[in-house]
Amino acid sequence: MKKIGADLVRPRQTRFKKYMVAYMFILPTLLYLLIFQLYPLLESVRLGFTNTSFLRPGSGKFIGLDNYKDLLFNTPEFGSIVKNSILWVLGSTFFQYLFALPTSAVLNSNIAGRPLWRGLLMVPWVTPTVIMGVIFKAIFDGDYGIINYYLKTNIVWLGDGRTVWPVLLLTSVWKGLPYATLMILAGLQGISKDLYEAAYVDGCGKFKQFFKITLPLLTPVLFTSCLVSIVLTWTKFELIWVLTAGGPGTKTSILPTYVYTKSFINFDMGAGSAVATISMLFMLVFVLLYLRLFKKSDQYEVS
Amino acid sequence: MKKILALFLSVIMVLSFALSGCAKKNQTDEGKATNDKSESTTTQSETTKEDKSDDKSEDKEISANLRFLWPGTSEPEKRIAQKIATTVQKQYPKVKIEFMELVWADIEKKLAVMVESKDYPDMMQVQDVTNAVAMDALEPLNGYLNDKVKAEDYIQASLDYMTIDGTIYAIPALAVIYSHAFNREMIEGAGYKLEDLKSWDDIKAAAKAMTKNGKYGYAMANGGTGRFTFRDYMMVCLTNGVNPDDTSEEAKPRIMEVLKFFYDMADYMPKSQVTWLYPELFKAWEANSVGIMHTGAYYSANIITHGETNFARTEIMPFPKGPSVDKTQIMVGASGIALIKGSSQKEAAWKTLEIIMSPEILGEWAANLGVCAKKTITEEQMEEFVKQAYPNVYKEHQRLISQFVAAANEYGVPMPKILGQPQMEIVVQGAFNKMLNKEITPEQAYEEIKAGIDKVKADLAG
Numbered sequence: 001m002k003k004i005g006a007d008l009v010r011p012r013q014t015r016f017k018k019y020m021v022a023y024m025f026i027l028p029t030l031l032y033l034l035i036f037q038l039y040p041l042l043e044s045v046r047l048g049f050t051n052t053s054f055l056r057p058g059s060g061k062f063i064g065l066d067n068y069k070d071l072l073f074n075t076p077e078f079g080s081i082v083k084n085s086i087l088w089v090l091g092s093t094f095f096q097y098l099f100a101l102p103t104s105a106v107l108n109s110n111i112a113g114r115p116l117w118r119g120l121l122m123v124p125w126v127t128p129t130v131i132m133g134v135i136f137k138a139i140f141d142g143d144y145g146i147i148n149y150y151l152k153t154n155i156v157w158l159g160d161g162r163t164v165w166p167v168l169l170l171t172s173v174w175k176g177l178p179y180a181t182l183m184i185l186a187g188l189q190g191i192s193k194d195l196y197e198a199a200y201v202d203g204c205g206k207f208k209q210f211f212k213i214t215l216p217l218l219t220p221v222l223f224t225s226c227l228v229s230i231v232l233t234w235t236k237f238e239l240i241w242v243l244t245a246g247g248p249g250t251k252t253s254i255l256p257t258y259v260y261t262k263s264f265i266n267f268d269m270g271a272g273s274a275v276a277t278i279s280m281l282f283m284l285v286f287v288l289l290y291l292r293l294f295k296k297s298d299q300y301e302v303s
Numbered sequence: 304m305k306k307i308l309a310l311f312l313s314v315i316m317v318l319s320f321a322l323s324g325c326a327k328k329n330q331t332d333e334g335k336a337t338n339d340k341s342e343s344t345t346t347q348s349e350t351t352k353e354d355k356s357d358d359k360s361e362d363k364e365i366s367a368n369l370r371f372l373w374p375g376t377s378e379p380e381k382r383i384a385q386k387i388a389t390t391v392q393k394q395y396p397k398v399k400i401e402f403m404e405l406v407w408a409d410i411e412k413k414l415a416v417m418v419e420s421k422d423y424p425d426m427m428q429v430q431d432v433t434n435a436v437a438m439d440a441l442e443p444l445n446g447y448l449n450d451k452v453k454a455e456d457y458i459q460a461s462l463d464y465m466t467i468d469g470t471i472y473a474i475p476a477l478a479v480i481y482s483h484a485f486n487r488e489m490i491e492g493a494g495y496k497l498e499d500l501k502s503w504d505d506i507k508a509a510a511k512a513m514t515k516n517g518k519y520g521y522a523m524a525n526g527g528t529g530r531f532t533f534r535d536y537m538m539v540c541l542t543n544g545v546n547p548d549d550t551s552e553e554a555k556p557r558i559m560e561v562l563k564f565f566y567d568m569a570d571y572m573p574k575s576q577v578t579w580l581y582p583e584l585f586k587a588w589e590a591n592s593v594g595i596m597h598t599g600a601y602y603s604a605n606i607i608t609h610g611e612t613n614f615a616r617t618e619i620m621p622f623p624k625g626p627s628v629d630k631t632q633i634m635v636g637a638s639g640i641a642l643i644k645g646s647s648q649k650e651a652a653w654k655t656l657e658i659i660m661s662p663e664i665l666g667e668w669a670a671n672l673g674v675c676a677k678k679t680i681t682e683e684q685m686e687e688f689v690k691q692a693y694p695n696v697y698k699e700h701q702r703l704i705s706q707f708v709a710a711a712n713e714y715g716v717p718m719p720k721i722l723g724q725p726q727m728e729i730v731v732q733g734a735f736n737k738m739l740n741k742e743i744t745p746e747q748a749y750e751e752i753k754a755g756i757d758k759v760k761a762d763l764a765g
Contacts, residue, residue, distance in 0.1 A: 054415040055437040055722070056765055074758075142575030143583070159526075159577030159736075245527050248577055249733020264412045265528060266726045267434070268762065 041280075047273035054267035067274035077250040078258075085234070085254040085282070087165065092172040092233045093226060099173060100180035107181065108188045118185075125178035133242025136171045158244055164252055171239060176229060187221030188214070223294055227287065234283055255279040366397035367651030372427035373402040374410045377604065379671035379692060387664055391655050398651050408530065411725070414440055414643075423645035425652045430479065430638050432465055432472045433720045441472040442642040442649060451657045461637035461676040463717045473639035474656060475676035477669055480600045480707040480715065481538055481634045488616040489513050489594040502623050503564050506595065510571035513594040520571035522593040524584040525739070528725070529732025531581060535597045536731055537719065539564065541632045543625025546719045548727060548760075550753045557627045558752075562738065562745035564625075569739040577736050581605055589613045597622075600673030600707045603693060603700045614699035619706035621714045635711050636718035637676055674704060674711075723759045730755030 016023070048067055052060045071078050107118055124132065139145055142156035157163045191214065199209050237256040240246060246253035246261060253261065255275060263272030373384055384402045391398050403424065405413055410427065411434055417424055418440045427435075435441050448454055452474055454462060461475035485497055493512035500506055510520025524531035537547040545557040573587070587593045589609035598605075598619075606613055624631035640659055642652045659665060660677060662684045669675035670688030682701075693700045721727065731752055738748040 051765060053763070053765075054419060055434060055763060057437075057439040059765065142578055143573070143587070156575045156577060159575060244578075247528065247729070247732060248525065248736035249529075249729060251733070251736075261528075261729065264415070265729065266723075266759075266762075267411075267415055267438075271762075 044273045044276050047269055048277045049274075050270045052269040052273075054269065059270075063270070067271050068278070071271065071274060071278065077253070081250060081253045081255060081258050082282075084252065085279075088168070088172070088240075088254050089230055089233045089286075091165075091169045092176060092236075093229045095169060095173045096176040096180045096229060097184075097222070097226060100177055100184050103177065104181045104184035104188055107185055121178050121181060123178075124174050125182075127175075129175065129236070129238045130242055132171065132175055133239050136167070136174075137243055140167050159248070161251065164244065168240060168243060168252065171243065172233060172236065175236075175239065176233065179232075180225060180229060183221055183225035184218060187218045191217045227290060230286070230290070231283065234279075255282070364397070365395050365651050365654060367399070367425070367648040369398065369400045369426060369648055369652055369655060370424040371400050371402050371655075372405065372410055372413060372424050374405050374407045374428055376404055376406055377608075379604065383664065383668045383671070386667065387655070387659055390661075390664060391658050394658065395651065395654060398655065400655065408528070411435065414438070418643075418645060421645065423643050423647075425643055425646040425648050426655065427641050427643065428476075428638060429465075429473050429641045430636060431718075431720060431724065432467065432641065433722050433724070435641070436467050436472055437722055440644055442644045442646070444471045444474060444642065445469075447642075447653050452660055456677050456679050458635075458637075458676050458678060460635040460711070460715050460717050461639070464635070464637045464720070465639050465641075467720070473637075473641035474660065475637035475639040476659065476665055477638040477672055478600065478674040478676040478711070479636040479638055479718075480674055480711045481534070481597065481636065481718070482599070482619050482707055482710050483538070483622045484588070484596055484598045484602060485618045485620055486588070486591065486594045486616055487618050488591065489518060493594075497618055497620065500620075500623055503625060506623060507564075507567055507571075510568060510594060514571040518592045518594070519573045519587075520594045521568050522572055522579075522584055522587060522596050523576050524579040524581055525576050525732060525736055526578045526583070527580050529728035529730075529735075530725075531584070531597075532732040532735050533724065533728040536561070536565075536735065538597050538634065539622060539625070541634055541716065541719075542622045542628070544628040544632070546721075547731070548719070548721045548724075548756055550756050550760075555749070557625070559745060559749055560626055562748050562752075565735065566738055566741075566745045566748075569741060572739065577740075582609075585609050588617075591616070600704065602673075602703060602707075603696075604672045607693065607696075611696050614696045614703070617699075617703060619703050619710060621710045631714050632716045633710055633714045634718040635715040638672075639676070674707060723763045726759040726762075727756050730759065 049062055049064060050060050051063045051066070103121070107114065107121065111117065127135075137158065140147055140157035142148065142154075142159060145157065147153075147157065148155060155163060157167045195213050195217075196209055199213055204212065235256055237254075237260065240252060240254060240257055241260070244252040246257040250258070250261070256279065259272050259276045259279065261272075262268050262275055266272075371384075373380075375381065375384060381404070384404075388400045388402070391400060403413070407430070410429075414424070414427060414435060415438060418438055429435060429441075432441060448471075454471065457475050458478045461478040462471065465471055465473040465475050485500070487497060490497060490500075490509055490513065493509060495505075495509045495512065500509060506521075513520040523535045533547065540547045540558065540561050543557045543561055545554050545561070547558075549558070573593075576584070579587075584593070584596060585606045586609050588596060589606060589612065591613070602617075602619070603614075621631045621633045640656050642649055642656070646652060659668075662680050665675060665677055666680050666685045667688040669680065670685040671692040675685065689697045689700060734743070734748040734751040734755070737743045737751075738745060743751070
């Protein structure tokens with residue numbers, strides 16, 4: 001006798017059997033994501049609702065939104081840290097792409113020694129971030145830095161409120177430029193030369209070609225790589241830490257450095273986790289807005 | 304066939320992933336299991352102490368793999384670590400030591416993470432025990448003291464620094480005497496004599512006279528996370544008879560005097576000090592461009608990498624007394640060795656500590672890095688080590704150490720133990736840099752520091 005519902009069950013079993021090998025291949029990655037990504041994420045959110053402090057044995061009680069209230073209403077520097085974070089991310093990404101566009105155009109042209117230039121461009125990318133930070137710290141040193149030496153100035157670049165952010169952004173742009181350039185270069189190489197030839201025949205100048213062909217066809221690449229750059233910059237903790245340690249005080253702190261300060265200098269894991277959660281939510285909203293704003297421009301066409 | 308092969312491969316991947324994950328866990332489980340036995344191990348070690356057995360064959364049976372948090376990344380410190388490992392292994396062949404080398408700024412972070420994850424190290428070098436005790440990370444050592452390690456053998460101020468409520472949490476190895484270094488050449492060049500500097504006003508006048516042609520009367524290391532800004536602040540606060548974390552109304556006048564003093568001194572300090580840490584400060588000192596700075600008995604070890612010309616012109620003196628007191632004070636801390644409460648190898652760790660406190664090791668260590676906290680180790684025992692460490696300037700080094708010791712004998716007080724000091728350091732650094740930049744007044748700096756310190760205290764009170 002045929003069991004009720006057997007037909008409904010069997011296809012699923014069959015489907016599982018059919019794709020079992022694929023599932024097995026996915027399993028390690030899935031386990032990795034669950035154990036090393038999802039679990040810490042959820043644990044961090046949980047800790048944000050507790051008063052966990054390494055300096056108070058027995059702490060870890062649920063305190064609801066107290067950490068968040070404290071950050072938002074009782075921590076005067078928190079607002080400026082959020083502003084710093086936005087400046088850091090938008091400034092870095094904007095300038096990276098501003099410089100990457102002409103750089104990639106040059107590297108896409110037939111300049112002499114092109115492979116060499118392309119190789120050299122990768123140097124900042126492959127240099128460890130901490131090493132980059134140390135080098136830039138030496139370059140912009142207020143006493144012995146080569147910038148002051150050549151400019152014959154006496155500016156404390158990393159200690160003056162007017163110059164510290166431009167230097168931090170310059171360092172970030174230096175580090176991020178190769179990635180942006182490489183992405184755009186790949187996009188440029190994917191554009192058919194026929195389009196330019198046809199435009200040339202139609203009497204289209206270089207300037208118009210750039211805005212009517214190059215830029216629209218680069219949009220998908222720019223869209224994706226900008227998003228990756230934003231996320232990478234948001235979490236680029238070590239560069240600021242090496243250059244200024246987020247100081248003086250919290251003057252150059254961004255949310256990731258503040259997470260570190262709260263968690264591993266103050267040992268206040270509850271508050272540190274709350275900052276991390278706010279940082280994550282901030283990024284999430286930012287990415288959603290970005291997707292919503294720029295998704296439409298993804299529907300490009302060459303006019 | 305392909306499917307079977309794919310299935311086989313995927314199973315291998317999953318297994319390797321799982322096993323690699325388990326590798327650490329096994330170790331942790333093992334650690335946990337042994338940690339569960341830690342109490343009985345302690346008891347066992349206590350029994351052993353009671354027996355006071357000198358049976359060498361029994362000693363040779365002690366087996367352990369000790370993990371030692373070692374904040375010593377300079378060459379002499381690495382050499383000392385190596386010597387400790389070799390000496391311990393000679394005496395206890397089955398005891399191996401893994402030195403986990405870190406910088407001082409990171410040691411508490413490492414300890415906190417290891418203790419919290421129950422992956423306990425066995426020993427550590429420690430300065431301020433306050434935070435580590437608050438973490439419940441350190442083993443009380445009173446019950447371990449014996450003929451080889453006696454409390455009365457150590458400089459009292461250093462031992463006090465390692466003691467909280469009568470419980471000794473670490474055995475001091477080095478007495479860290481904090482005092483100010485004075486550049487005799489610059490001070491005399493500005494028309495002053497060292498003995499003339501008897502008040503803060505004298506310091507201001509001398510600093511003003513010294514500040515010219517790229518040279519500065521006073522310098523601080525105000526970069527990083529504020530560790531050295533706070534130290535400077537704390538040292539000058541003590542010379543005015545007040546603790547830096549005292550935010551009471553009674554303490555306010557004294558704190559205000561300190562802040563006003565620094566505010567007045569701002570014009571005689573280099574602007575670039577906002578990014579300095581010790582290396583930059585000592586570099587400037589060696590370059591003969593700073594007249595006065597704070598330092599500690601670690602002076603020689605820190606400055607030697609920048610050069611040796613500074614030794615002859617450097618004098619160590621207590622900073623003059625502030626306007627509110629009759630006598631100045633300098634703080635005496637310590638750097639010592641602690642055992643970790645959660646360790647399951649405390650017996651071997653204590654045996655190692657006993658060896659570290661021997662003249663052969665502690666003598667060399669102190670000869671390289673400052674003042675020995677163990678009174679029974681004589682200068683003669685250390686002399687050869689000093690000559691090895693500072694071959695060209697060993698006499699100058701000994702002169703400076705004598706000045707540190709003389710200052711401590713007359714004006715030394717135990718260094719204040721402040722719970723939450725790292726948090727307060729950031730607060731003080733932020734306010735100080737604004738004040739020294741003349742962005743805020745001393746009154747505003749006081750309010751900012753008071754609010755910040757009170758918040759840290761409230762947070763720690765839960």
